[in-house]
Amino acid sequence: MPKTTKTKQLLKILIGAAWIDGTIQAEEREHLKNMAQENNLANDPEIKSLLSEIKQVKPAECYNWLEDYLGENPSKEDYQDLIEAISALIYSDNEVAIEESKLLTRLQLLDPENEPPKSAFDKAIKKIQKLYRQAVDSQN
Incomplete structure (x- = not known):
């Protein structure tokens, strides 16, 4: 995947993470x-929007972007x-909301170092769940 696409995906996740507690704080916005x-993504139509x-970005949408990334x-x-x-985003406002803490916890569960190799069956089940x-x- 091209670096710009990966960077754009990452920025979308960060925007979703900023919304996860219901509001974007001034420090997060900055x-x-x-x-x-x-x-060079400030003029990208999707990012600009x-x-x-x-x-508001819904938490489920943020989590989907996270899994896609x-x-x-x-x-x-x-x-x-x-x-x-x-x-860096979460700590930018010197305050960690409960929802942000949950996001970090969920992200830690996705650490590739913690996962044993998956069987084809496990991968199929995960796709169906997604x-x-x-x-x-x-x-909704």
């Missing part, structure tokens, strides 16, 4: 806008990039 500028804060077998590098970026969650989320 952090996100700086990241968009630094990565998300940064406008017109529509990491994929089935995340590399240690992708995982580290993600945890560092989310941690499709089911997406269907349920789209009904």
Whole structure:
């Protein structure tokens, strides 16, 4: 996957993480806008729309983006990039909300170092669960 696509995915996750407690704090907003500028994504239509804060990102959408970013077998590098970026955002306002803490806990469960190799059956079940969650989320 191209680096710009990966960076855009990461920025979307961070925007979702900023919304996870229901509001984007001023420090988080500044952090996100700086990241968009630094990565030449400030004028990307999707990023611009998300940064406008017109529509709140739902936690389920953030978690879906998170799973898409990491994929089935995340590399240690992708995982580290993600945890560092989310941690920097969450701690940018010197306050960790309960929802943000839950996000970090869930992210730690996805650490590739903690997972034993999965069988084809496990992977199929995980895909079915993901499709089911997406269907349920789209009904809400």
